[in-house]
């Protein structure tokens with residue numbers, strides 16, 4: 001056990017980034033690690049648990065689909081869990097019809113109401129792109145239209161993006177939309193990574209296994225800012241909380257979106273037939289519905305199901321920050337925070353909140369493994385300075 005006062009390393013935040021560092025430190029170098037977590041559970045936003053009313057395992061912060069192409073990250077996680085062969089498919093409900101998402105040949109045929117060969121579909125979309133006369137796209141709307149043409153953009157992207165970001169798509173960066181592929185074949189899979197699946201016994205169990213070490217002490221329900229005075233000067237700290245909060249918002253607050261989940265247990269075995277159904281239309285307030293039982297078709301669940309309707313809005317200081325908005329002024333502000341973070345010699349900033357970046361789980365784990373290898377392990381093994389993670 002490593003109380004804060006006598007730990008070799010203090011980790012703030014028990015999400016994927018923090019727990020990866022804690023696990024490496026405890027199990028490879030035998031360091032005594034104190035993990036401080038504000039919430040009453042470990043695992044950060046990827047935490048999952050069995051819902052007592054339905055018996056279904058829910059992802060408390062929305063469906064988390066694991067996918068990656070990194071052999072290193074995959075091998076690392078497989079030390080703690082096996083994975084199911086779950087493959088993610090998403091559907092989208094537009095004007096009373098259901099279509100496959102991301103946009104693929106099936107979506108195009110259904111939407112335009114006739115059959116297209118791949119070549120005919122390419123020709124149709126190219127014609128629509130040409131009609132839109134967009135030169136060099138410099139915002140999300142122009143980028144999307146330059147990829148799929150205006151009709152598909154208006155049906156499936158415009159309304160969803162407005163609801164999700166509460167910002168005009170013409171004011172959003174084009175990169176957001178390039179996360180979604182467009183395919184001129186019938187491949188409707190959401191991800192195209194080398195590895196995909198869900199932890200067989202759930203994320204919750206995976207985190208418990210990662211944190212299981214006599215050298216790791218996790219304090220739940222403890223905010224770092226209420227105990228930082230107890231940490232002896234010079235103790236190395238890995239901080240995965242919000243970077244602007246660390247510096248008491250001295251350069252202003254960074255912009256985030258938060259989510260509200262409306263939970264409903266239903267006395268039916270299946271509500272929507274898939275794990276995630278998107279709602280792009282303006283007249284529906286939520287962006288999507290998660291039905292968690294579909295994440296584990298291999299399990300025998302009972303006759304009840306549980307769904308979460310997901311609503312998106314700007315985060316105030318008291319809200320959980322989920323998605324960095326990353327406007328130009330956010331970027332400028334973050335540059336100031338990053339310079340301040342560089343000046344903290346015994347604090348390494350990491351993870352989604354600590355580096356103000358949208359990170360998928362595999363990216364958070366990959367960044368933590370790099371920070372371990374390049375910064376923290378050399379600090380303990382050869383007294384190298386603990387620099388800020390450049391990941």
Ligand code: FAD
Nearest residue numbers: 013015016017038044045062065224241351352359360361
């Ligand atoms: P977090 O998981 O946020 O962990 C940070 C922890 O630090 C939190 O537990 C927080 O409570 C704690 N903390 C903060 N401040 C303090 C403090 N002052 N004191 C103590 N503790 C503190 N990724 C995928 O790969 N696939 C998906 O399908 C996917 N879906 C997502 C859906 C949603 C709705 C969201 C929001 C994210 C999704 N992600 C997905 C991303 C995934 O959640 C992140 O990659 C992952 O959570 C990052 O881990 P992290 O450790 O950086 O941050």
Ligand code: UDP
Nearest residue numbers: 092101156157160161164176177179180278
């Ligand atoms: N998007 C959309 N319609 C959809 C799904 C996604 O317009 O049905 C857009 C939206 O702007 C979103 C982006 O594509 O922010 C990235 O989608 P992704 O599913 O990766 O978002 P996440 O699950 O991370 O919220």
